[in-house]
Amino acid sequence: MAKDFYGELQLGILGGGQLGRMLIQEAINFNVNIHILDPDKNAPCRNLCNRFVHGALDDFDTVYAFGKGLDMVTIEIEKVNVDALEKLEEEGVTVYPQSRIIRLIQDKGLQKQFFKQNNIPTAPFQLISNKENLANTAIPLPYIQKLRKDGYDGRGVKKIISEADIETAFEAPSLIEQWIDFEKELAVIVSRNDDGDVATFPCVEMEFNPEANLVEFLISPSSLPFEIQQRAELLAKKIAEDLQIVGLLAVELFLTKDGQLLVNELAPRPHNSGHQSIEGNFTSQFAQHLRAIFNLPPGDTAARSNAVMVNLLGEAGHEGLARYEGIEEILALEGVYLHLYGKKFTKPFRKMGHVCVVNEDREMAINTARKVQQTIKVIT
């Protein structure tokens, strides 16, 4: 379809946050018309599109009215009204990723069942309909309780260490998952277009901020043995093919201490674990998502150099109009790329931007990223 559409294609994006913003930065090169729906009237994409609609992503009528008349709808967040997307699909709007995939991934219980059905290695789990059932589970303590729906960026996840913790557990449909004492957390981003072309980005390693439970530090490419990276990339390809997804899929994995790879979670869209690809790889995850949904051949995913990505989080104790400290200092360092997300207000641990550091030398890139982390601050 791509060939005849440039200049005329009306592309809707559900969500107008930083992922939408970086997607727009790439979509500009493809000359398509962008429509954004977001519940925040100050959303980062508000001034970067042909049409900005202020409205709820989970409301059927809002999403349906937004998408009706567009050629294509994609997402930058999973928490959207899937019934509306299904109706739009029925009525001829192309929805990528497909609504059935968003529905599956929205529910962590269905996601886990999908892993099981397709022999995709994942941590042992059990579905839980109410809190009482937590007293008597097949998974031994300690375990992780995850809400089936609406968890995001570390919300909706609880560690249950002892029986006393069950008191404060979530009272909602959830799943519990064996506590994995992992060696490393990895991610592979894979893309698939409608012709079935599948391409993976090189495997990356993540470091989390334990307090905020957010990716804070990401290293690309991984320095793990080739065999492990290859296994991770093959797994990501298998999942993309099992799902028959069109678009980008981020696959988060645990590498266990005994060398197993377990799939943790999926995101059917550009993902925080792929931000380094803008400067670190020949094709960025945002360009790759567009190539996939426009049914264009995938771009070269190879790393151009070592890249380390640091999330720029709102400083603890600061809530209000955002100010940035240390920008001049970090831009004087070698190989530093700043991405501010255009968010008006900061709050503790809010993702306000990211910095990517590239360097021929992996240790140098990591050292610079540490310096960046110590220098730049989002305050009020």
Place this chain on the structure above:
Amino acid sequence: MAKDFYGELQLGILGGGQLGRMLIQEAINFNVNIHILDPDKNAPCRNLCNRFVHGALDDFDTVYAFGKGLDMVTIEIEKVNVDALEKLEEEGVTVYPQSRIIRLIQDKGLQKQFFKQNNIPTAPFQLISNKENLANTAIPLPYIQKLRKDGYDGRGVKKIISEADIETAFEAPSLIEQWIDFEKELAVIVSRNDDGDVATFPCVEMEFNPEANLVEFLISPSSLPFEIQQRAELLAKKIAEDLQIVGLLAVELFLTKDGQLLVNELAPRPHNSGHQSIEGNFTSQFAQHLRAIFNLPPGDTAARSNAVMVNLLGEAGHEGLARYEGIEEILALEGVYLHLYGKKFTKPFRKMGHVCVVNEDREMAINTARKVQQTIKVIT
């Protein structure tokens, strides 16, 4: 000033064409608010800014009203009302490049006199007030006649070979310049910030489309001997310092057959000869312009790999709503990056986009660029 301004800085750009568009793609990372003034209501930037003003760039009142109340004004085209910029400067709006530099560069006669006064090597020239004076000049035939004002993209330039050509010469203030039988046409882009930090991009080589008189093919970095490249870069630095410019300056040069470097023309803004820097260099010319005007340290200008840039021009014989042919094919080639400019209408030789090809191997990059040139077409 930069430090306290992110999120609040109101930046105006005179001109909303492809240069403004690519500047916005970078400015998004700096979280500034963008205001655009352009005479075309379908300008490429129209949907990518906080405020789009439809109006004439050469009208005093329009430019003054546009700039009043902004923190900073920059340009993506020189043909703007400088008197209005001067008044804005007087009233406290930061104008980068400075109005006096735009005024100088707008007039090719003043530009040439500036070269002479500052011992900057340039082709011998003579100012001409009216056509009659062409019959009796100090510069022998053949020579080039250039209008002093409003020449752009090959317009306003005539080659005068014989006395018979004087008949059809321009009847307006102009200059004539000795015909230089050059070996190569080179360009160096240099930036300077308010602190006086100056940085040059590596020298690039250009190939022109002789029919359209537009840069069509650009190779980065140059493969000329180091000594010549260094001389070109030192010349660019000297000009930036002589001008005391804040912002980006593109310096176009001739390398003569006897090894001299002669400065041809200046452009005080991002330039077609720097488009390859987006993928081909560690810092793009657009990021560098923003770093310069925000008084941030210059980014690393080194080449990341060989890069060849091809302008995507409107096909001869086609005028009307633009369509693109061959996009799928070129995106299947290695190292190909597409930039469409979002122009609704094409006409013969109109700049509709560009393609950048990167490759470790210079010849491979050139071969792919040739394939791109043969494959992609802008038609109606």
